Amino acid sequence: MKTDQLVRALVADRAASAAPLRRTLAGALAAGLLVTLPIFALEFGPRVDLGAALATWRFDLKLALVLLAFAAAFGACMALSRPLSSAAWRRLAWTALAAAVAALAIELAIAPRQSWGTRLIGTNAFVCLTTIPLFAAAPLAVLLWAMRRTAPRSPTLAGAAAGLLAAAAGAAVYAFHCFDDSPLFVLTWYPLAAIPVVAVGAGAGRHLLRW
Numbered sequence: 405m406k407t408d409q410l411v412r413a414l415v416a417d418r419a420a421s422a423a424p425l426r427r428t429l430a431g432a433l434a435a436g437l438l439v440t441l442p443i444f445a446l447e448f449g450p451r452v453d454l455g456a457a458l459a460t461w462r463f464d465l466k467l468a469l470v471l472l473a474f475a476a477a478f479g480a481c482m483a484l485s486r487p488l489s490s491a492a493w494r495r496l497a498w499t500a501l502a503a504a505v506a507a508l509a510i511e512l513a514i515a516p517r518q519s520w521g522t523r524l525i526g527t528n529a530f531v532c533l534t535t536i537p538l539f540a541a542a543p544l545a546v547l548l549w550a551m552r553r554t555a556p557r558s559p560t561l562a563g564a565a566a567g568l569l570a571a572a573a574g575a576a577v578y579a580f581h582c583f584d585d586s587p588l589f590v591l592t593w594y595p596l597a598a599i600p601v602v603a604v605g606a607g608a609g610r611h612l613l614r615w
Contacts, residue, residue, distance in 0.1 A: 425482055425554065432550035433573055436543030440577055444539065450580045462585035465507055469590060470579050472500040474572035481547070481565040485554040507587040515586070526584035529593050535581070536597035539574030540567075544605055548612055555615045563609015564602050571598035 457463040479493030515523060526532075547566040556562035575594050584590070 425485060428550050428553070429478065429481055429485075429547065429569075432546040433543055433569070436546040436570065437573060437577070439542035440539045440574065444577050444581070448535070448578075448581045451583055453583075454580065457585065460585065462511075462587070465587065466579055466582075466585050466590050467576075469500070469504060469507060469587070470572065470576045470594070472496070472503055474569070474576055476500045477565065477569040477572045481551075481562070481569045484558065484562045484565045485551055485556050487555050487557050504587075504591055508591055511587040515588075520588060523584075523586035524588040524592060526586070526589040526593070528582065528584060529589075532578065532582060532584075532589075532593045533597045536571060536574045536578050536594065537601050539577050540570040540598075540601045541574075543573045544570035544601060544608075548605065548608055551609075551613055554613070556609075556613055559613035559615075560606050560610040562613050564606035566609060567602035567605020568598065570605065571601040574601070 476493060476496040479496050483493045544567055547570055551562060551566060
């Protein structure tokens with residue numbers, strides 16, 4: 405088979421394989437969260453003022469930002485798990501980035517300047533840096549195991565995408581425990597907490613996802 409024929413065959417197969425891959429990744433995430441959620445429930449638990457927090461725009465915005473990041477990471481993981489990746493996931497990534505910039509601009513506009521430092525540091529930055537990777541560990545392991553059946557063009561990038569998706573899932577769980585809702589805190593410490601998970605995913609993917 406010539407190279408151009410192989411490429412056309414792969415492109416034709418991509419649409420047919422999208423649904424099974426989506427189910428595979430979703431199932432892997434669900435399996436990983438079955439490990440994470442009991443740890444969350446037993447050792448952390450939701451914040452005591454969760455009901456009141458749900459009525460505040462900062463907490464709702466925090467959840468929206470995390471879920472946008474999760475959607476973009478899921479799209480990236482799907483795209484980069486294939487030999488021919490689509491760039492459609494980048495639209496979600498740009499949407500998430502635009503929402504983050506807008507949230508930061510709103511916070512800086514309405515919060516008193518003297519409170520910026522306090523909002524940035526928050527009350528539990530160290531807990532954030534350690535807990536998100538903890539919550540992401542099981543989802544990342546199951547995702548990498550499930551993705552061994554895929555054929556990514558770049559195993560390293562596919563592993564990094566799996567790390568980003570696992571970190572976003574971990575952040576979504578952690579957000580219900582975290583008392584710091586300011587976009588200044590969320591957009592600083594949540595991405596920093598995701599970095600080691602992405603790095604581990606990239607390193608593991610380089611070896612585990614080769615084909």
